[in-house]
Amino acid sequence: MLPKNLRYIFTIMNRSLLRGSLETIVIKLLSDNNEMYGYEISQKVKELTADEFKITEGALYPTLHKLEGKGILECNTRSIGNRFRKYYSLTEAGQTEMAIMLQDMEDYIKNMRLILNPQLS
Amino acid sequence: MKEQLSEEEIGKLFKFVKSKYVHYIDVQYEIVDHLASAIEEKQEENPSWSFDRALREVYSKFPITGFAHFVAEKQSALSKYWWKRFLSFMLSYMKLPKVTIAGFLVYFFQLILSTGFLISPLQLYYSLVALSFCSVVYRFKYGFEFKKEFREKYLVTGSYLSYYGGVFSFYLYFPLNMTVNTGQEAVLLSPITSWFMATYIAIALLWIHASTFVFPEMLKQELTNKYSHLNLKIA
Secondary structure (H helix, E strand, C coil): CCCHHHHHHHHHHHHHHHHHHHHHHHHHHHHHHCEEEHHHHHHHHHHHCCCCCCCCHHHHHHHHHHHHHCCCEEEEEEEECCEEEEEEEECHHHHHHHHHHHHHHHHHHHHHHHHHCHHHC | CCCCCCHHHHHHHHHHHHHCCCCCHHHHHHHHHHHHHHHHHHHHHCCCCCHHHHHHHHHCCCCCCCCHHHHHHHHHHHHHHHHHHHHHHHHHHHCCCHHHHHHHHHHHHHHHHHHCCCCCHHHHHHHHHHHHHHHHHHHHHHCHHHCHHHHHCCHHHHHHHHHHCHHHHHHHCCHHHHHHCCCCCCCCCCHHHHHHHHHHHHHHHHHHHHHHHHHHHHHHHHHHHHCHHHCCCCC
């Protein structure tokens, strides 16, 4: 078991790493699921990572709005019973962006591995 | 299967969101759905939790600033969105086939400014001011941009209209104004100055045209496709 202060440092590091990767995560999920709503995205990330990654509302929605502003995402609102829900999906530009982002992320992970485990290279 | 919140509870959520200084109705809808989904999930996991307890728990996940960051980011994203759409329309005049129209306009205005072809520069200036005035009257007739609710109650229309004022600045700061307002009837400009001003006038004219006829269509489509639940109608 890690000491409490070290655990805290790891949590902070995880958070900033997650924040930096959030756009890629959102784009990848939307590409796999066609369209999703905000809450669904945060739950899906929790589910896929067995509760390791928790995306806060304060980080998720600004990212969604930013991507929407850039023209990478588009949205449409539909009625679900007694309220309305906003669904996000990738635009054509978003599909292209996804390929670039995933490639960038894979390259990044590969290079990080080389730095962290130089003996494996 | 998760049980949906009742009509009354959704109403309470709208009140709650409003009490946290989210005044834009379109943004309230988005936050309410998020809160409702999270509350339904919490109540499914903890069936004994009341609506208020689940709401407290869900709201505690938001940053200390509450929904302020959410609104600010959305505001900035929507501003960028509209600016991008307006700019891309204007830039389409730099490409074929529309560049021929832009080129013709620049050439035509340059002829007037440097040689007084057909009309004098002063007459051209007054014509442009009259045209801008007509544009405002036309838009006033259709009215949506002068309605308070479009400016203040909805972020989608508020952010759109924040760029709209641009049409006024074009003729208020016409560089031509400074040149022709010398008391002389016909001031002909040097070739370089006339090309510069002709370009400026052509851009201003295209902007006036776009903000009168093209951009309102963009907003209309946006409201139909993405915000039909708001029942916002522009003529």
